[in-house]
Amino acid sequence: MLNKIINGVKALGPGMIVTASFIGPGTVTTMTHSGASFGYSLLWTVVFSVVATIVLQEMIIRLSLVTREGLGEAIQDLMTHKVGKLILVWFMLIAVTMGCAAYISGDLIGTSLGASYLLHLPKQVVAPIVGIIILIIGIVGNYHFLEKIMLTLMIVMGLIFITTMLIIQPDLSGIVKGTLIPTIPKGSILTVIALIGTTVVPYNFFIHSTAVHERFHSMKALKFARWDTVISITIGGVISASILISAATLIRGQEVSSVIQLAKPLEPILGNAAPYVISIGLFAAGLSSALASPTGAAATISSLLGWQGGMSSKKYKLVFSAIIIVGIISSALGFKPLQVVLVAQALNGTILPIVAIVVFIIVNKRSFLGQYVNTLWWNIVGGAVVLIVTFLGLYSLVDSLNSLFGT
Secondary structure, three states, rough: OOHHHHHHHHOOHHHHHHHHHHHHHHHHHHHHHHHHHHOOOOOOHHHHHHHHHHHHHHHHHHHHHOOOOOOOHHHHHHOHHHHHHHHHHHHHHHHHHHHHHHHHHHHHHHHHHHHHHHHHHOOHHHHHHHHHHHHHHHHHHOOOHHHHHHHHHHHHHHHHHHHHHHHOOOOHHHHHHHHOOOOOOOOHHHHHHHHHHOOHHHHHHHHHHHHHHOOOOOOHHHHHHHHHHHHHHHHHHHHHHHHHHHHHHHHHOOOOOOOHHHHHHHHHHHHHHHHHHHHHHHHHHHHHHHHHHHHHHHHHHHHOOOOHHHHHOOOHHHHHHHHHHHHHHHHHHHHOOOHHHHHHHHHHHHHHHHHHHHHHHOOOOHHHHHOOOHHHHHHHHHHHHHHHHHHHHHHHHHHHHHHHOOO
């Protein structure tokens, strides 16, 4: 029994990378805003997000282990029509790359919020420094190095945000009600979509398939890969929920501009250390997300174009470097390309349903997965998740287009 537990812990890796990538400044801010604005009532969205992510990423695990290919290669194999294949592959490639490039500046700025408070330096100074550190990690590191960093960041975030939730003694009945009874309070629909959208991320499909190849080498590892995914993403959900719960308990009804607002109500408990504790948590969340953006772009492009060598290849590192350099320059200049971000959001709103549907089709093809195709029960659950994710993606697309064109 002990050996099984030890082996299970050792298996944690690819799932932790996926989890660390979706807990970034956007997730922290959205959870904080949700708690402050709507209390515990939207906790159910965190539960749904965890379930949806586990279902979708489990399909990616089977696809990667059975076919020994990445998601991009599987998409190439699925499409038989040359023109259709060309359009789909390049649309995904452009959408994900543009999204990562558009968001990387925000990721670095978000990372710098915690560090700038700790170091008493301007964000425009700290953000490029963080970017340079990430660039070095991308150039000299490999999968195992990235895995260790993400695991460390997850531990830091867990210790800070979960411990914060526990010491403030939130309303347990409110938590249970918000978790088990889905409600959509007036004016919360965009927040609901944002809460789910910060967890179910398109490029994580590509990151996960690449990471599974780097870590696991046969179908014998399937149960460990599943364990890794379920445990890792559940931990991520608990961390996200703890931020929402802390905000609902400490700053309900306040206008939210930063998660550091949680520090003030914590001062009676943590004293002068309160803002430093929250800042470290925010820095860890930002760094994990800032690492994920160039990783997502590099994994997506490598997989769709069939590049060999995984995360250690020169082409992979070149894409990683290009994305982070964009972030370094834009964050140093304080450049906020709103129109570019809106276009990227519109593209991502389109690509999430497409990727989810394509993955669902692939894992139902016996010619691809043989005996490991979806069961009837998994099709019911997975189909429901894909339908909901498709609706949310299209809603996000429409909202982004409305903002873009001012309608």
